[in-house]
Structures are given as structure tokens and as C-alpha cells.
Amino acid sequence: MARPLVADIDLDALRHNYCLARELAPHSQALAVIKADAYGHGSVACAAALESLPAGVRPPAFAVASIEEAEALREGHIEAPIVLLEGIFEAGELARVEALGLWLAVHSEWQVNALLAHRPARPIPVWLKVDSGMHRLGFTPEEVTDVWKRLTESPECVTAVQLMSHFATADAVDDGYFRQQLACMRELAQRLDVPLCLANSPATLAWPEAHGAWVRPGVMLYGSDPLEVASDATRRLKPVMTLRSEIIAMRDLNIGEAVGYAGRWRAPRPSRIAVVACGYGDGYDRHAVDGTPVLVAGQPASLAGKVSMDMLTVDVTDIAEAGIGTEVVLWGEASNGRVLSVDTVARHCDTISYTLLTGVLPRVPRRYLGLDA
Template sequence: MARPLVADIDLDALRHNYRLARELAPASQAVAVIKADAYGHGAVACARALEALPADSRPPAFAVACLEEAESLRRGGVKAPIVLLEGIFEASELERVDALGLWMAVHSEWQVAALLAYRPTRPIPVWLKVDSGMHRLGFSPEEAVTVWQRLAVASECAAALHLMSHFATADALDGQYFHQQMSRLRALAEHLGAPLCLANSPATLARPEAHGAWVRPGVMLYGSDPLEAPSEASRRLRPVMTLRSRIIAVQELAAGEPVGYAGRWRAPRPSRIGVVACGYGDGYDRHAVDGTPVLVAGQRVSLAGKVSMDMLTVDITELPEAGTGTEVVLWGNASNGEVLSVDEVARYCGAISYTLLTGVLPRVPRRYHERS
């Protein structure tokens, strides 16, 4: 019998979340961000599911971080345009960008020089990255004017120019810094007459003034709420991944007995401990504290003791019917309809949902489901 831990991927929920992004930004095109193997969900399977939408509602493009991710999608049969969000990492990659029909961001002078020195078989669509205040990648607004003008006249090399930037605080309730970035970008776009691609998941959900020609929904596609405080829109997101396992053993402990490495948790009364087939070797966060919620038979119980490589332990004293073989949901949808948000679990781990979702390791089988 196979180890019971699986990551169930609900492709209908993925499509629902993408449709929500389009509904929130009806005047924008929505590039579906599927970098990092679609945030741990399986990039090829997710791209295919979204490409199967009706022609008027499927993504006009996908976005990944690097050439290797784009190549994997092409090998998987994905035909839509693919944007390289970090562009190329060396000039020699332009040959593959050209051959695969990719779009690319440019954020550094050497990338611009490499592109202008290359003669593609057809002009490469370019998204010019502007550093509007995140201070990671991109040209300053002043530098961007000159770079835009250089690319605009190089029609044999570059086409479909857009301005692109990234918000540092679009998820925050305090919008002061967001509005500073937005003001810089709006002025630059007006000066150049340039279309904008600015809105990440939080801005797509909560900052309509940033929607522009394109939005870039990422983690929201997978059902995680990136906002500092939930909104009416973010409450409509549906979880895509359910990390599901079973109890594989039960321990009966006297009061005061320890559980797990270093005996961090001790039974406050005679207790029943369920041993679950899931650990940090699968990607469950080792930093999860005692009290981290878990669903057992659709009922909330608490983590009890440190997470091990292959197992974790939960207190099932209040669930006398639970035993070996009982369903356990680490995050996502239980069979009885109860939902445990990956965002809530992440808070107990001192992490964010992105970390948990992308951290689910390859030894955990992905099992894909769809009704449509």
C-alpha cells in the first residue's frame, strides 16, 4: 500500500481563481503566473488546465522566472506566449528565447545591449522593468525613458513594448508607499504613452487603479489570500492544493509524557496522539509550533511536538473515533467540507503561504482533479 500523503490539486478551483482575476480587472489582460512549478502545483498541468478554458477566457500569456521553466512548458505542449519575468541571464539565451517565441523582461543595461546586438527571426516582445520603489530589479524612471526610446526605434529586435514594475506594499492596509510607486509609474507611462503591467495578486485584488493593460495574478490563482486583511474579493478565492494524509499509528500517553524530539510537547492529561505520514522531508514546515491547526476527520486538532522528517504528531484526545487510517488534512479541503487555509497554517510557522506551497517536495505525488 502506498504512503498516504498526496497533494490533491483542484483544477476547477484554479480556473475559478483565474476567472476572478479577470472579473476584477475587466479592462486588463491577465497573464497567469506559473513560476516555481506553478507555486508547487505543477506548471504544465496548471497551464494545460487554463489553456482548456474557452478561447475568450483563457490566459493570453503565462509568466515564469527563467528560460528553463519556459522550456519545460513548451515540452509539455503549452502553446501560449510565455513571459520571462527576470529576462535572460546571459546573452546566449536569446537564441532559445527566439526559437521558443518567448517574451522577456529587460531590467539591466547588459540585457538591453544584448538584445539590440541580436537579430531575431521576429522581433521579441519586451516588458521594460522599472524600479519604482521595490529596489530589486529595474531601471529608474529617468533611465527608463532613454531605454524605452532606444528599444522603440529598434523594431527589428524589440516589439510590443510595455512598462513593468512591482509593488512592495500592495498587500498592506497602509497605502502610502503604494501610492508613491503608483504616482511615479503613472507619470512615466503618460510621458511615454506606454501600456502598463503592474498589478501582482494583491494589487489585482485590492488596487484597481494599478490594473493597467495587464495584471499578473500569481499566488491568488492557487487560492491563497495575499492581503494583510481579507477583502470581499479575496474571500472568494478557492484553495487549489489540499495536502492530505492519514493517521498511521496512535499512541496512548499518561499525563506528563513527552512527544517527539526534545520533548517539546508534554501531555497535559491522559492523551491520544495520532502519528501522521507527513514531515519536513515532504515540505511541511519544521518550524510549525505546537497548536498549529490540522484537520482530522474534518475536525480541528493541534500539532503536538516537533515535526520530524517523515512524520508529525497531533493531539486527538478529543476525537475518540479517530484512529489508524483516519483522514488528515494539513491544509486545504477536508472530505466533510471543512477548509483549513494554507495562509493560517503559514502564520503558525512564521512563514507565508508561498513558502509552504512551493516547499512541497517531489516525493509528494500530485493528484489532479477536475469536473469540467
Template sequence: MQTLSWADIDLSAIAYNFDIIKQSSPNQKTIAVIKANGYGHGALEIAKTIKADAFGVARIHEAKLLRDKGIQTPIIVMSELLAEDQLTECEQLRLEPVIHSAFALNNLKHFRPRTNRPFRCWLKVDSGMHRLGLNSEQLDTAKCVFEAHPNLHLVGLITHLASAEKIGDPKNTMQANAFKQLAAKFEGVDISIANSAATLFHPDLRGEWLRLGISLYGINPAHQSNTVTENLKPAMTVRSRIIDIKDIPQGDRVGYNGIWQATRSSRIAIIGIGYADGYPRHAKNGTPVLINGERFPLSGRVSMDMISVDITDASKPLKVGDVATLWGEGLDAEEVAQSCGTIAYELFTSAGQRVTKIYR
């Protein structure tokens, strides 16, 4: 049964975005980042659609779901705890853990692979973001661990930029230089620096492996554009329906705490999506909602199951059952996100269980 709110997921848009980005970086291998259920778009469906060199997830259970459904592509587990038993699970599922902490490194040191197959691992380097990653001394230890265990295979070195979307920010080059200096300890090993923003706007920082997330889903992560970002197609369009329409007199207020007041006689549409569906509760009055190709302002606080929109200026009469677009085709998710004090990443990953995904 179709739910009141739904997300149309355009897999061909994801495939298209993947292709145009790859064409712009033809010499790099690609990790398609499909953690958090493919940023809310459906990790399995994406894994079946695009031919990435590897997929990136955050947790082992995300990778297991893919393996259980027959996905054979290499899967990199980027931010797990990596306790001893989890390393065993990674080996069993042929996952490639990113060793990012002293704890994980110590577990790897004592880990004995059960098969003769090389156990493929990555090392994360802290080049200045100070979130995950090993420092210089820990990298020396890691080097000894890999040298001592011939069954361990170091696939690559990863670092993450703190401000990649700020194009031209000298901190990006500083981080990349610090990373390259540390990576030099591991001669001939592949490196990976670039997320979407670095891939699209810092060609010098790409390394051998790209890690593409938000751009696959059609979002330009930066505040400037280029020929690739101008052609990205949105892959998720969240829609719902008008469940009631009412006329209110000038001066009346709408919704919880009456944070919106009618400055004229107004017509209000109630739309069946709320914060329990993933529409952000912090959306400001005026956040755009698209109905019949026209933009209308959010009017009043977002409730758990519904929002209210001022449709007084509709050029054609609207009725109960009409479809509203909350973000996606025709309404840039990043614009909506900004009006909600957040980013498109959060909109996408918040689209909840009550929002059915419809693939096309």
C-alpha cells in the same frame, strides 16, 4: 502507487478563481503567474486549464517545459539572468523576456534577432522596491535600443509593488506614481503594476495587464476581504495518513528535544508527513491539523518524515490509516502558514516530490 502523503489539486477551483477575478477586472489583460511549477500546483496542468492572455514564469527552463508540451500562449520570463545565449533561447522558444537589469539591457542592445519575427520584450521599472528594474537613465538607454532595432518589440512596462497586500499603504501610490512618471517616456505602451493584492484591492493601480499569482490558487493575499476574495476556492489540499497512535502518561515529552510535554494522559497520532515533504519545520506547537473534520494541535517538533498531533480530545476514535489534512479544504493554508512563521506561497511551493499530485 499512491504515496503516503499527497496533494489533491482542484483545477476547476483555479479556473473558477481565474474567472471571478477576470469578471471583476473586465478591461484588463491577464498574465497568469505559474512560475515555480504553478506555485506547486502544476504549471502544465494550469496552462492547459485556463485561458490567460499570457503566462508568467521566472526562468527560461520553466517556459521550455510548457513549450515542449505544446503550450502556444505567450510566456513572459520575469526574472532570468538574460545572458546573450538566453536571449537567443527566448527568441527560439518565442518567449518574452522582462529586461530588468543593466546587464540584460546591454545584452539586448547587442542582440540580433535571427528571424524577421518581432522579438517581443518587456521592460521592468524600479519604482522603489529596489529589487529588479531599470532606473530613469537606464530606461532612456532602453528607449534608444528599441528605437534602433526595428525587430525588437516593446510589449509593456512592468513594475512590482513592495507592499501591495498592505491595503491603503501610501507607499503603493508613491510607487505607482513614480512608475507612471517613468513610463511616460514610452508613450502608448501598455503598463502592468498589479499582482493579486493590487488587482483585488487597488482598482486604480491595475494598468492594462494584471499579473495574478496567489489568488488563482485560492488565497486572499490581504488582511481584509471583498466579494471576490470571499469566493476564492482553495486549489491545493495536502493530506497524509496516521501511521501510529500511542498513549503517553502525563508529564512525558514528545519528539526531538521534547519541546511538547503532556499536561495530562494524552493520545498522540503520528502522521506520515514531515519537512522533507514540505511541511514546515518551524511549525509551532498548536498548529492545526484536520482529521475527520476536527482540528487537533501539532504537538512536538516536525521531523523529516512525520509530525505528532495531540488527538486526546477526538470526539470519535481515530485509527491508523485515517486521513489528515495539513492545509487546503477545511483548513485555510494561510492560517497554517502563519502558525509556521511563513506565508501560503511558501507552503505551496514547498510541497515536495514525495507528495504526489492528484488532479481532479
């Protein structure tokens, strides 16, 4: 019998979340972001599931972080255009960009020079990255006009130039900085008469004025709420990954007896402790505190003691039916339909859902549901 830990990937939920992004931005095209192996969900399977949507609904393009991620999609028979969000990392990659039919973000002078010197057989669609306030990648607003002219005046090399930027605070209640970035990009787009791609997941969910020609739904595709305060839109998201395991052992403790490394948790009453097959060696966060929620037999329970490499321990004193083989959901949807949000678990680990989802390691099997849609 195999170890019971599995990551169930609900492809119907993925399709639902993508369609929600399209519904929220009906006048924009929706670029489906599937970098980092689709945030840990499996990029080829997720891309194929989204490509199975009807014509006119399926994504017009996907987005990844590197050419290696793009190659994996092409090897998986994904045919849609793919945007390299960070562009090339060295000039020699441009031949592979051409061969794979990729779209290219450019954010640095050397990338522009390399592209214009390359002379591709067919012009490459370019997404010109602007640093509107994130201060990571991109040209400053003052530099953009000159770079845009150089690109658009080289039609043998470049086609379909668009402006792209990234919001630093679109998830926040305080919208002051967000609006500064938005105003900067709107001014550039109006002056240059060029399409905009601005809206990440939080802006897609909460800021229609930022939608532009393209939106870039990322973590929302996988059912995570990126906003500081939940909204009607985020409450419609469906969890895609359920990290599911079982109880593999039970322990009865007296008052004051400790559990796990360093004896961090001590029984405040006569207690029943369940040992669950999941640990930081699987990607479950070792920083999870006592009281981090889990679902046992579809009922709320909580972590008791430090997470180990291959196991964690849960207080099931109040769950009479808990026993060896009982279902445990670390996040996602239990068999009885109760949902434990990955965002809730992340808060107990002092992190964000992105790190939990992308951190599920390869030794955890992915089981895909909804393949035949």
C-alpha cells in the same frame, strides 16, 4: 499500499481563481504567473487547465522566472506566449528565446545591449522593468526614457514594448508607499504613452486603480490570500492544493509524558496522540509550533511536538473517531468540506503561504482533479 500522503490539486478551483482575477480587472488582460512549478502545483498541468478555458477567457500569456521553466511548458505542449519575468541570464539564451517564441523582460543595461546586438529573425516583445521603489530589478525612473527610446527605435529587434514594475506593499493596509509607486508609474506611462503591467495578486484583488493593461495574478491563482486583512474578494478564493494524509499509528499518554524530539510537547491531561505520515522531508515546515492547526476526520486538531522528517504528531484527544487510516488534512479542503487555509498554517510557522506551497517536495505525489473540464 502506498504511503498515504498526497497533494490533491483541484484544477476547477484554479480556473475559478483565474476567472475571479479577470472579473476583478475586466479592462485588463490577465497574465497567469506559473513560475516555481506553478507555486508547487505543477506548471504543465496548471497551464493546460487554464488553456482549457473557453477562447476569450483563457490566459493570453503565462509568466515564468527562467528559460528552463519556459522550456518545460513548451515540452508539455503549452502554446500560449510566455513572459520571462527576469529576462535572460546570459546573452546566449536569446537564440532559445527566439526558438521558443518567448516574451522578454529587460531590467539591466547589459540585457538591452545583448538584445539590440542579437538581431532576431522576428522582433521580440519586450516588457521594460522599472524600479519604482522595490529596489530589486529594473531601471530607475530617470533611466527609463532613454532605454525606452533605444528599444522603440529598434523595430527590427523589439516589438510591443510595455512598462512593468512590482509593488512592495500592495498587500498592506497602509497604502502610502503603494501610492508613491503607482504615481511614479502612471507619470511614466502618460509621458511615454505606453501600456502598464503593475498589479500583482494583492493589487489585482484590492487596488483597481493599479490594474492597467495587464494584471499579474500569482499566488491568488492557487487560493492563497496575500492581503494583510481579508476582503470580500479574497474570501471568494478557493484552495487549489490539499495536502492530505492519514493517521498511521496511535499513542495513549499520561499527564506529563512527552512527544517527539526534545520532548517539546508534554501531555497536560491523559491524551491520545496520532502519528501522521508527513514531515519536513515532504516539505511540511519544521518550524511549525505546538498548536498548529490540522484537520482530522474533518475536525480541528493541532500539532503536538516537533515535526520529524517523515512524520508529525497530532493531539486527537477530543476526536473519538480518530484511528489508524483516518484522514488528516495539513491544509486545504477535508472530505466533509471544511477548509483549513494554507495562510493560517503559514502564520503558525512564522512564514507565508508561498514557502509552504513551493516547498512541497517531489516525493509527494500530485493528484490532479478536474482534468476533464
